Amino acid sequence: MSKKESTSRTLLVALAVSLVSSVFVAGAAVSLKPVQIENRQLDKQRSILAIAGLGEATMSAREVKDLYNSRIKARVLELDSGEYSDAFDPKLFDPLKAARDPKLSDALSGEEDVALIKRRERFTTVYMVEQDGKLEALILPVRGYGLWSTLHGFVALKSDLNTVVGLGFYQHAETPGLGGEVDNPKWKALWPGKTLFDDAGKPIIEIVKGGVDPSSAQAGHQVDALAGATLTSNGVDHLLQFWLGEQGFGPYLAKLRTQGV
Incomplete structure (x- = not known):
């Protein structure tokens, strides 16, 4: 067999192997996609329940789904008007x-x-914790840039629409041990009970470098900055100012207060 024929045969075998491998990879991707979507949805539901202070971290997938479906109501919101919208299914809208x-x-x-999010969606999804038809907590999605990444998370408010139930991030790529301390339970424990707005509905929550003075009149709306992570701390501060303000959920929260929810 000539060298030319040998080279051609080798190339054909390599091509055949590549095609077969591609078919298997594509098939696996298609078959696993529903599972991946379901897992992402489950992780999101688990995060929402955790921010609301519901359930345990050790809950099974079935327990998460059952608790979420029984206690959480999701609705699509038009940000500019502060009105709910039926234009999208809240279970599917991204x-x-x-x-x-x-x-x-x-x-x-x-x-x-x-x-630093560049674009803001006109519609988003909000989550309500309800018991016997009454609002117990309102969970709002928030995001913003830290040092190395966009932090994606939720802030939960009590029914007074001012007091923090919890704050947490389910996705980010901040430096472990520094900005990554946004995941530290000790730091997250500083948030419950803090107030977000002044009497006029303007965001006043603030992250303070060097620590909060507990004797200060402002202590009720201040949280300690992350040690050694100034830019991540600033990012959290900025994303809250954005999403709690007029470009974010400001119009929606103003309507809810007027309605006496």
């Missing part, structure tokens, strides 16, 4: 995907974009 769609989002100017 606000992050909408933020990348020019038809469903708006570009932010430098002055507006304190959270």
Whole structure:
């Protein structure tokens, strides 16, 4: 067999192996996609329950689903109007995907974009903890840039729409031991009971470098900054200012207060 024929045969075998491998990989990706979607949904539900102070971290998938379905009500919200929308199914709507769609989002100017998210979706999903038809807590999705990554999380408010139930992030890539301390239970434990707004509904929550003075009149709306992680701490501060303000959930929360919820 000539050298040319040998080379051609080798290339054909390599091509055949590549094609077969591609078919298997594509097939596996397609078959696993529903499982991946379900796992992402489960992780999100677990995060929402944790921020609301419901359930235990050791709950099974079935227990998470049952508790979520019995206590949490999701609704799609139009941010500019502060009104609920039936345009999308809250179980399927993806606000992050909408933020990348020019038809469903708006570009932010430098002055507006304190959270450094570039685009803000026009619709998002909010989550209500209800008991016997009464609102116990309201859970709002928040995100913003830290030092190395966008932090994605939730802040939960009591029914007074001012007092923090919990704050946590389910996705980020901050430095372990520094900005990654946003996941530290000790830091997260500083948030419950803090107030977010002044009497006029303006965000006043603040992350303080060097620690909060407990004797200060401002201590009720201040939280210690993360040690050695100034930019991540600033990022959390900025994302809260954005999402609690007029560009975020400000109009929605104002309507709820007027309605006496």
